[in-house]
Amino acid sequence: MRNGVRIERHLCETHAAEHGIAVQPAGKIGELIKQHVSALTQAAQAKGNVCPTCRLTFAEFKQHGLLGCAECYRIFEGQISPLIERAHEGGVKHVGKTPRRVSCEIDESARAKAELAARAERLSRIRVELETAVRAEQYEKAAKLRDELRRLAEGPGRGDV
Structure with a gap:
C-alpha cells in the first residue's frame, strides 16, 4: 500500500x-x-554446447555417458575426440573387416581398373612400336601392329590382356 x-x-x-x-x-x-x-x-x-537436434548438453553426456543422436558427434567432437582416442588406445581409424558383398565389389572394381590400365599400357607400347617400325621402313611389321591396335581398340574382350 x-x-x-x-x-x-x-x-x-x-x-x-x-x-x-x-x-x-x-x-x-x-x-x-x-x-x-x-x-x-x-x-x-553448464559449460559446453547444446545439440540442436536432441537438446543434449555436454554435462548430460558426461553424467549419463550416452549421446542423444548422430548430430551430437559433430557438436561435441572437440570434447569427445580425446575420450574416444583414450578408450581405443589411440586407434581412432577404422581398420576392421568389410562385408563380403562390398569386398567383392571392391575386388571387381580394382580388377577392372587394373585391366584397363594394362590395356592402355599395351596400346601405348604398340603405338610406339608402330612408329618405330614405320621409321625403320618395316611395313609388314607396321601392318601387323596396326591390325593389333585396331583389334584392341574395338573392345576389351578382343585383346589379350
Missing part, C-alpha cells in the same frame, strides 16, 4: 525476491515448476 492506496503488482519469483517478498509455490505443480526452472537455469549455466 502507498498513501492508503492498494497497489497490485505481478512479479516473477526472481523479481519478488529482489523486492524482499518471499514466494512459496503452492502444491505439487508449484514444486515441479520450481524444479524445472532450476534445472533449466543450471543447464544454461
